[in-house]
Amino acid sequence: MHMDEPLRRYLTGLVTVAGEVLGDRLCGAYAAGSVGLAAYQPGRSDVDVALVCADRLDRAVAGELVARLRHEALPCPARGLELVVYRREVARSGTGEPGFEVELNTGAGMDFRVSYTPADRPAADGLFWYGLDRSILHQSGRALIGPPAAEAFADLSPSDLRRLVRDALRWWLDRPVPPGDLPAPGAEDAVLGACRSWVRLRHGVWLPKVAAGRRLLDEAGPLVDADTVDLVEQSIAARTGGTPPTGPRARTFQRRVLAAIGAEDPAY
Structure with a gap:
């Protein structure tokens, strides 16, 4: 590069x-x-x-x-x-x-x-x-x-990878965010980080955050609806000076990703 x-x-x-x-x-x-x-x-x-x-x-x-x-x-x-x-x-x-x-x-x-x-x-x-x-x-x-x-460097086993990804999502969900409709600086990274985790578990590849957001939208899978499209696009724009999403909105998406990951894992 x-x-x-x-x-x-x-x-x-x-x-x-x-x-x-x-x-x-x-x-x-x-x-x-x-x-x-x-x-x-x-x-x-x-x-x-x-x-x-x-x-x-x-x-x-x-x-x-x-x-x-x-x-x-x-x-x-x-x-x-x-x-x-x-x-x-x-x-x-x-x-x-x-x-x-x-x-x-x-x-x-x-x-x-x-x-x-x-x-x-x-x-x-x-x-x-x-x-x-x-x-x-x-x-x-x-x-x-x-x-x-x-x-x-050796890669993780599938079970360890899924466990650590879930731990990371829970960690982000525990971060304090501004209440209500106030933009939450850093929420864009939480959203795109969740996209990256989803893509890695679903497709087996680590992507940069913006590329992962695009990949999630392109696949039109179970997480993608009109609100997800708007949220991910806003998060991408926030990385170059746009307004970040609100904390509650980012958390709603993160919870959906966490639930979707858990649904694919009988041990979750």
């Missing part, structure tokens, strides 16, 4: 720093998220990167990596960097467990946060992200160094 020059320089610098800190313990570096899915939007998207290391990182090494990659040391040209480091055995495990060595959020547009174990994360933040992210990496990760992402 094409990357703009600031992003290309940044990722090159990030890989260089990771190599200096981890040495021959660094097995690979992978662009994930919107960069891996060829949907990166300068000014809106985060930069998601996964590093794979040969063995456990002690706290001193993990701390040095954080110090040298935080925005103040290596300025991120996007809203921020979301970095996760996995051991090679975790990346290849195909499980839904978090299993990371260190996680770093840093950037001009996001709060700084570092977690050295999954137990460091507040329970309310959810632990389903990591298995889903590794599934996306398996399909669409862009190798910056190391073997292809499909070799470095």
Whole structure:
């Protein structure tokens, strides 16, 4: 995929720093998220990167990596960097467990946060992200160094995938939203994220959020009616400056997706 020059320089610098800190313990570096899915939007998207290391990182090494990659040391040209480091055995495990060595959020547009174990994360933040992210990496990760992402990361089993997708939908439903008819910033991502989950379970492919919304509408399946068309189109427009949908309207759609996913799963 094409990357703009600031992003290309940044990722090159990030890989260089990771190599200096981890040495021959660094097995690979992978662009994930919107960069891996060829949907990166300068000014809106985060930069998601996964590093794979040969063995456990002690706290001193993990701390040095954080110090040298935080925005103040290596300025991120996007809203921020979301970095996760996995051991090679975790990346290849195909499980839904978090299993990371260190996680770093840093950037001009996001709060700084570092977690050295999954137990460091507040329970309310959810632990389903990591298995889903590794599934996306398996399909669409862009190798910056190391073997292809499909070799470095195993996909989830169908049962684990469905479980984590349901957990993600419930997490979004639990987020506070403005009452009534007020636009809810971020509701567009909740709607399109639900579309992406539906498409992945129904068609076996992870798509960027906007493409997933289009795919859901194009298939004219059981979730698509006039209100869904309007809601998804509004959510797509909101990503380029349009008015986001209201929270209650987004939640109604998310509940429909969750119910539809559960209806296909006898264990739900």
